[in-house]
Amino acid sequence: MKVLELKGVEKSYRLRRFFGRGESLRVLRGVSLSLFENEVLGLVGESGCGKSTLARIALALEAPDAGEVLFLGHNFWTLARGERKRLRPKFQAVFQDPAASLNPRKKIEDLVSEPLRLQGVNRKTAREEAEKLIEMVGLSADVLPRFPHQLSGGQRQRVALARALISRPRVIVLDEPTSALDVSVQAQILTLLKDLKDQFGLSYLFISHDLPVVLFMSDRVGVxxxxxxxxxxxxxxxxxxxxxxYTELLLSSVPGRRKRKGPQTIGEPPSLLRLPPGCVFHPRCPEAVEICRKTAPELREIGPRHMVACHRR
Amino acid sequence: MQPRSDGVAAVEPRAREGVPLLRIEALGLCFIPKRYALLDKVDLEIFPGEILGLVGESGCGKSLTGLACLGLFPSGVKPFSGRVLFKGKDLLCLPEKEVRAYRGRRVALIFQEPLNALNPVFTVGYQIEEVLKLHRGLRGEAARAEAIRLLSEVRLPDPETRIRNYPHELSGGMRQRAMIAMALAGEPELLVADEPTTALDVTVQAQILDLLLELRERRGLAILFISHDLALIREVADRVAVMYAGEVVEVAGKDELFENPRHPYTEALLSARPEFGTRKLRLLPGQVPSPGKWPAGCRFAPRCRERELRCEEEHPEMRPVGPGHAVRCFRR
Incomplete structure (x- = not known):
């Protein structure tokens, strides 16, 4: 079953200028993907590729300019307000920096129980539930009366997870959840995420720039x-x-896998304002030929469930 | 491809031999307001033309050690023991005026985030020329020509135009190249690179690593490469020092360290990163203790699977276990 589906999603932002309106920045161009039940779909890409915008769309924090966003089979942006509100708790998020995503003036107890309180659950039940979840993410109940700044980065990320889990979501969008953490803490959080997924029957959209981490977590990967x-x-x-x-370039750039004299990287990604014609990757592609400079390739299947947008594959 | 500048003769990277370029001896740093130690008896040697990797998790004292190589200490931090010897001269005893002449000239520093390290209101060219004026007495046309040469040495495309750009007009990778050019302007013998690629995308990171390796080959530059990422260290370093809670816990040649790690912390760090194809990680419980909360015995003992009574009571010293390989552990 598809728990989340994006169909031809487009999103642009208009840049501001001092006078009048500026150019428009096409951040997402016709993105389609689906997340199945109990699946971890990883998304990798370099900065500016639209990963985080995609996360915001997948969480319905923003509406796409074109295309559809389907939550549990419902076309979210055509639903009535009440139905949208009922659907939202089923989609939760954990972001990169828990120091920024947790309100510094609230106690852990309130931060974790807040989503339930907003859904009208009474204080006592919400508190009990918060206590239970804080233990499930590997913290002790001692942290409940504390404030976020009194916890370490890893502990804060666990709190963010407990807060996401308390509304019993179906999907959690994880946007660079371990990028701000040290390696030993990252290993702890990644392992915890895997355990929680099985316990709660969750699906993850796991977004990161770190290819080894994405390959470690995911069942399927999008680039x-x-x-x-x-x-x-x-x-x-x-x-x-x-x-x-491009995927080959990413793989060969990962430290420890670099080929000393392999095909070298050419330059940096171009600006979204000056997208090259044809295949957007052709200026950096060692295999580019005439057709790549003229026609943009479509995603097509080259193996079982394996889709690639490239003329040369 | 940019024209290669061949002003400096190619130097073979030397193995550890002869006199170290920089030697840190039993350096201890104290955080004055809270009266606790941040670094404790740190010993390190960097030889000419060598890349020494310094690895550890946040809060273990890597960056402080890097700054100490330039005789710099953040406010509130004071050395309470040890020496920092550059070619035999102790930076901690020199008058500030002499240390200033040494910074940028003999040892240069590059940071993680070039946007914070570069001055936003001056052009890249101006900032490089400033170093050239200060340390090499170059002015006017000569300084401009040298700045362009440096920018092409670090393979910044189109240096004649870029020299008039402000930092915000460059991409992340280009800014890091500009910062490296600025560091090279004083013709230093040692470059302290503190997480130089952490803010960059992997494909750009790969390019910057290649550049650093190339500069080492060409200029015989020694590099102290500070990073939290062991895989990255493995790419560039000749020797590696692992830090934990304000002290060095293991030093070894790169191949020796990766194939035969002795300290349990080094082992744990090596297996904490997902490798290609793995589905399970070995877990290291807990986290690095913060300064002021270091345990009395071995500082890693509370997280170590192999600890015994002695580890909790006595503090281990560095102990040689092989050629160029030393470890701070009773058990190994």
């Missing part, structure tokens, strides 16, 4: 480049398979 999904497929094809040249 984004300049607002497009250029490749999506089961995790195993990324370990040994024919891949999009």
């Amino acid at each position: 984004m480049y300049l607002g497009e999904v250029v490749e999506i497929g089961p995790r195993d094809v990324f370990l040994n398979g024919k891949l999009h040249p």
Whole structure:
């Protein structure tokens, strides 16, 4: 079953100028993907590729300019207000920096129980539930009367998880959840995420720039480049398979996997305001040919459930 | 491809031999307002043309050690023991005027986030020329020409135009290149690189690493490469020092450290990062103790699977376990 589906999602932001309106920045260009029940879908890409905008759309924090967002089969933006409100708690988020996402003036107890209180649950039940969840994320009830600044980064991220879990969501969107953490703490949080997924029967949309971490967590992986999904497929094809040249570039740039004299990276991603014609990756692609400069490739299947947007694959 | 500047003869990276370029001896740093130690008896040596990787988690004292190489200490932090010797001269005893002549000239520093380290209201060219004027007495046309040469040495595309750009007009990778050019302007012998690629995307990170390796080859530059990422250290370093809670816990040649790690913390760090294809991570419980809360015995003991009574009571000293390999552990 598809718990979340994006169909041809487009999103642009208009830049402000001193006078009048500026150019429009096309952050997402026709993104389609689905997240199945009990699945971890990983999304990788470099900064500016639209990962976080996609997260905001997947959480219905923003409406797409075009395309559809389906939550548990419902087309979210066509629903009535009441129904939207009922659906929202089923989709939760955990962001990169828990120091920024947790209100510094609230106690952990209130931070964790707040989502339930907003749904009209009484104080006592909400408190009991918060206590239970705080233990499920590996903290002790001692932290409940404390404030976020009294906790370490790893502990704060656990609090953010407890807060997300308390409304018993179906989907959690994890946007760089371990990027601000030290490696040993990152390992703890990643393992916790896997355990919680099984316990609660969750689906994750796991967004990160860190390819080894994404491959560790995910069942399927999508690769984004300049607002497009250029490749999506089961995790195993990324370990040994024919891949999009950009994915190959990402893989070969990972420390420890770099080939000394392999095909070298060419330049940096271009600005979204000056997108190249044809395939957006062609200026950096070692395999680009004439057609790449003229026509944008479509996503097509090259293996079981493995889609690539490239003329050369 | 940018024209290669061949002003400096190519130097072979040397193995550890002869006199170290920089030697940190039993350096201890104290945080004055709270009266606790931040670094404790840190010993490190960096040889000419060598890349020494310094690795550890946040709060273990990596960056403080890096700053100490320039005789710099954040406010409130004072050395209480040890020496920082650059070619035999103790930076901690020199008058401030002499240390200032040494900073930027003999040892240069690059940071994680070049946008914070570069001055936003001056052009990149101006900031490089400032260093050239201060340390090498170059002015006017000569300084401009040298700045352009430096920018092309760090492979910044189109240096003649870029020199007139302000930092915000450059991309992250270009800014880091500009900062490296600025660091090279004083023709230093040692470059302290504190997480130089952490703020960059992986594909750009790969390019900056290649650049640093190339500069080492060409200029015989020694680099102290500080990072939290062991995989990255493995790419660039010749030798590696692992820090934990304000002290060095293991030092070894790169291959030796990765193939034969002795300290349990080094082992844990190595297996905490997901490798390609793994589905399970070995967990290290707890977190790095913050300064002022260091345990009395071995500082890693509370998180160590192999601890015994002695580890909790006695503080281990660095102990040689092989050629160039030393470890701070009773058990290994």
